[in-house]
Every structure is written in C-alpha cells, then in structure tokens.
Amino acid sequence: MSKLFSLIKRAPKRLIALVTMIALAVIVPAALLAWGPDRATFTIANPAGYVTFNSITDNPSHGDERNFMQVREANAGNETYADSISLSAGHEYVVYVYYHNNAASNLNDGGTGIAHGAYVKASIPAVVTKGNTDTKAVGYVGANNANPTLVWDDISFSNTTNGDIALRYVPGSATIHSFGAVNGQTMSDSIVTTGTSLGYSALNGELPGCNEYAGYVTFRVKADQPNFTIEKQVRLVGSTTWSESVNAKAGDSVEYRIQYINTGTTTQNDVVIKDVLPAHMSYVSGSTTLKNASNPNGKSVSDNLTTSGINIGNYTAGSNAYVKFIAKVNSESNLTCGMNTLTNTAVAETNNGSKQDTAVVKVNKECKPKECKPGIPEGDARCNTPKECKPGIPEGDKRCTPEKLPETGAGENILAALGLGALVTSIGYYVASRRQLANK
Numbered sequence: 534m535s536k537l538f539s540l541i542k543r544a545p546k547r548l549i550a551l552v553t554m555i556a557l558a559v560i561v562p563a564a565l566l567a568w569g570p571d572r573a574t575f576t577i578a579n580p581a582g583y584v585t586f587n588s589i590t591d592n593p594s595h596g597d598e599r600n601f602m603q604v605r606e607a608n609a610g611n612e613t614y615a616d617s618i619s620l621s622a623g624h625e626y627v628v629y630v631y632y633h634n635n636a637a638s639n640l641n642d643g644g645t646g647i648a649h650g651a652y653v654k655a656s657i658p659a660v661v662t663k664g665n666t667d668t669k670a671v672g673y674v675g676a677n678n679a680n681p682t683l684v685w686d687d688i689s690f691s692n693t694t695n696g697d698i699a700l701r702y703v704p705g706s707a708t709i710h711s712f713g714a715v716n717g718q719t720m721s722d723s724i725v726t727t728g729t730s731l732g733y734s735a736l737n738g739e740l741p742g743c744n745e746y747a748g749y750v751t752f753r754v755k756a757d758q759p760n761f762t763i764e765k766q767v768r769l770v771g772s773t774t775w776s777e778s779v780n781a782k783a784g785d786s787v788e789y790r791i792q793y794i795n796t797g798t799t800t801q802n803d804v805v806i807k808d809v810l811p812a813h814m815s816y817v818s819g820s821t822t823l824k825n826a827s828n829p830n831g832k833s834v835s836d837n838l839t840t841s842g843i844n845i846g847n848y849t850a851g852s853n854a855y856v857k858f859i860a861k862v863n864s865e866s867n868l869t870c871g872m873n874t875l876t877n878t879a880v881a882e883t884n885n886g887s888k889q890d891t892a893v894v895k896v897n898k899e900c901k902p903k904e905c906k907p908g909i910p911e912g913d914a915r916c917n918t919p920k921e922c923k924p925g926i927p928e929g930d931k932r933c934t935p936e937k938l939p940e941t942g943a944g945e946n947i948l949a950a951l952g953l954g955a956l957v958t959s960i961g962y963y964v965a966s967r968r969q970l971a972n973k
Contacts, residue, residue, distance in 0.1 A: 567616070567669075568599040568686040577744075581635040584648045584679045584742065587686075588635050592744075601631040602655075602672035602686040607753060617689035620661055620698050622758035623798040623850075628655065628688070630672040631749045632731060634679075636742025646742035650677035653720075653750050654728030658690065661698045661756075666691040670700075670754075673728065676740070696758055699799070703753035709736070711748030724752060759885035760797035761804075765877065766790045767892040770859060778893040783865040786817065787894055791879040793845070794853040805882040806856050807842035811875040813863045814894065820859035826852060842882070862896055870900035 575581050575589050587598040595601070603614035607625035614629055630653055640646025654673040661668040668690045675683025692698050707720040713733035720736065721729040730738040733746050740746055766775040770786040781787055791808065795801050810816060816839045823845055824831040835843050838858055845854050862875070875894040880887055905916035922933035 570681055575635055580637040584636045586674045586679055586684050587633055595631055598633055602688050603629045604688045619691045620756040622756055625753050625755045627751050627753055629751050632674045633747035634740050634742040638743035641741045648676035648740040650738045651731040651740040652728040653731055655725050657700050657725055661690045661692040663692050663696055699757040701755045701757050703755055706753035709750050712745055757798045759799045762794045762796055763881040763888050763890050764792045765879040765890040765892040780895050781862050783862050786859055786861045788859050791856040793881050795848040795850055798850050800849045801883045802847040804845050805842045806845055807880045808839050809878040810839050814860045814875055817859040822857050825854035865898050868898040870898050872897050
C-alpha cells in the first residue's frame with residue numbers, strides 16, 4: 534500500500550475529481566456512464582483472478598477505474614481533469630488515460646496474472662463542428678490475454694464558437710507515468726492510430742497485475758480553427774488616405790488595396806486573390822504589386838488579378854498580405870447623368886472557403902437639361918404656353934381673324950375704269966391748253 538500512496542503523490546493531484554468519481558461510482562449506475570463493455574467488477578480487497586483491465590470500482594487513487602479517460606486545459610491544474618470540455622481555438626488540451634491490470638499479485642509468479650501484448654490507444658475526432666456539444670474521443674486499454682481483450686472509455690468535446698474546430702494530436706506528446714523503468718518515457722505517436730505498447734520494465738507489452746504496476750498515459754491535442762479576413766479599400770492616386778469609398782471624376786486614376794489576414798490557428802496554403810472591376814473602370818496594366826513577409830518592399834505580380842486571380846502563397850496563423858493595383862475611371866460618355874456608384878469586389882479563396890469585400894468609387898456626371906425655350910427646361914409648366922397669332926393674342930382667338938373687306942362686282946369695276954379714263958383725258962387737255970397759251 535505504501536507504493537500505492539507513492540503513486541498517488543506522483544500522479545496528477547485530482548483530489549476533487551477523484552472524490553467526485555468515487556461518489557459517482559456509488560450513486561450512478563454504470564450503464565449511464567460512457568464506458569464499456571459491460572464486465573465483471575472487482576475491489577481493491579478482492580482483485581480479479583485473471584488478467585482484466587480497469588474493472589476495480591473503489592481504487593483509492595482513481596475511484597471507479599471504468600472511468601479511466603479524462604481531459605483538461607494544458608495550462609490548467611491537474612484537479613481540473615473532467616469527462617467533458619468546451620474547446621477554444623488555439624488552445625491545447627491534455628488527455629489522460631489510466632491503466633491497471635486487475636489480476637491479483639499472487640498470480641504473477643506463475644505467469645497467469647501477467648498481461649501480454651498490453652497496449653493503449655486513443656481515437657481523437659478530426660473535427661468538432663460548431664454547435665456540437667458531444668463529440669467523443671475514445672480511449673482503449675487491452676491485452677491479448679485479457680478478459681475482455683479491451684476496455685474503453687470516452688470524453689466529450691463541445692464547440693460553442695462560430696466555426697468548426699479541428700483537433701490535432703501534438704506529435705511527441707505521449708508520455709507514460711509509472712513506478713517502473715518506463716516512467717517518463719515518450720511513447721510512439723501511433724497511440725492515436727494503431728495503438729502503442731504498455732509495460733513496466735520496458736514498453737514491450739508485458740504488464741504484471743496489481744496496483745504497483747498501474748500507471749497512466751498523457752498526450753496533448755490542439756484545437757485548430759481555420760479562419761481569415763479580407764478587406765478592400767480605395768484612394769485617389771496621389772492621396773495618402775485609404776477608405777471604403779472615394780469621390781472621383783471621369784479620367785481619374787484610383788488605387789485599390791486588398792488585405793488578407795490569416796486569423797485562424799492553421800496554415801492556409803495557396804491563397805488566391807481575385808478582383809472584379811465594375812463597368813466604367815479599366816485596369817491599368819502592370820500595376821499589381823504584392824507585399825508580405827517574403828516581400829516586405831512589395832513586388833510586381835501578374836496582371837491576372839482581374840481575370841483568373843493570382844496565387845499569393847502560403848500563410849501561417851497571424852500572417853498577412855497586401856495586394857495593390859490601379860484602375861482608371863472611363864470617360865463620361867458611358868456614364869449616366871447624376872451619381873454613378875462603381876462597386877469593386879475583391880475575393881480571397883482558401884482551402885477553408887472564400888470571403889469577399891468591396892470598395893466604392895463615386896462619379897457625379899452633370900448633364901444640362903434640354904430646353905423648350907431659352908432658360909426653360911423641358912417639362913417645365915412654362916413650356917405649355919400657347920402660341921400667339923399677334924403679340925398677346927393666342928392662336929384661336931377671334932381677334933386673330935381679319936375683318937371682312939367690301940365686296941366689288943363687275944359694274945363697279947367698269948365705272949371705275951371709265952372714271953379713270955375721264956380723269957386722264959382731262960389732265961391731257963389741261964396740259965395741251967397750257968402749251969398753246971405759252972406760244973402766243
């Protein structure tokens with residue numbers, strides 16, 4: 534028993550959790566707990582008469598051994614081990630798996646109490662989807678000659694974030710803790726695939742029965758969450774201020790800036806940036822540049838930005854890149870009268886999806902209205918003034934019709950002609966008489 538308490542001192546100090554587990558072993562039916570398979574159980578005072586694992590229900594250092602898998606935050610104390618945990622992106626977690634060959638110690642001398650081919654294995658979910666509150670990881674302990682040949686227990690992961698979380702085993706993190714020569718040794722990474730051997734004097738699968746040969750294995754997993762942002766801004770060429778929107782005139786050149794940031798916890802490879810120019814904007818050939826950690830001063834890149842897009846490379850968590858290019862506002866002839874809003878869209882495509890953002894160029898085209906009269910635009914009420922036949926007299930007024938002249942017939946015309954002839958004759962006679970008087 535002295536060795537048992539020595540192991541307790543060297544084991545994780547999980548006193549609160551252990552007391553809770555012991556209480557659970559008393560008041561909670563085994564069928565309600567996440568372990569298996571159903572099997573015969575034993576006590577410290579009455580161990581098994583054959584090789585079997587994790588079936589003692591009153592272990593002073595562990596409680597009910599059927600509940601042998603636990604998890605905690607990597608930076609939290611051992612007393613925080615629990616059967617479930619809520620994940621946070623970027624955090625690491627320690628998984629604990631307890632093992633104990635419950636065969637009585639007096640069976641070791643004859644060899645019937647020694648487990649052969651003893652191993653430990655864990656199955657870790659690749660992804661915990663957003664909103665999921667019960668994604669299982671399962672731990673297994675067994676041996677070729679154990680009855681049952683393997684036992685299992687599980688823990689639960691929940692994800693309350695806005696995106697899926699990937700769980701990654703941390704290579705080289707599996708460590709065994711025991712009284713034997715194997716204590717503190719790094720175990721094979723196959724613990725999360727095909728399993729890896731347990732042992733006491735060596736990791737050879739040979740494990741005698743009794744408390745002094747028990748131990749536990751820990752390993753780490755990391756909660757990775759891929760994520761990124763894209764931001765689009767614009768400014769007039771020559772200006773120093775970036776914004777979401779800018780006012781321009783036909784013929785002006787503007788500079789666009791696209792910023793990609795890897796805000797997740799995983800590397801994103803082969804990130805592609807595309808840009809969709811609106812109508813009335815023209816890309817300026819040779820103007821695209823890329824600035825990132827590999828190119829701190831920026832470098833010229835392909836003109837494919839506004840067609841098929843450009844591959845800007847691979848980005849670790851927290852890294853970013855800027856893509857800049859210039860476009861020109863086309864002539865006014867194709868613009869509509871009034872304010873033209875030209876919206877440009879940038880798209881970032883990654884192996885974790887795509888996102889987009891926009892920037893706006895506003896161009897105001899002033900158009901003179903057509904006039905029905907000098908100074909009066911078409912549509913004005915004054916355009917409906919009626920035409921006049923005379924100043925101040927509108928067409929259709931009776932005053933526009935001239936008064937009726939006196940009628941003359943044929944008789945009046947003859948008399949007028951005779952009168953005119955008589956007048957001419959009289960004038961001629963007068964002229965002739967004056968000449969005769971003058972000659973006398």
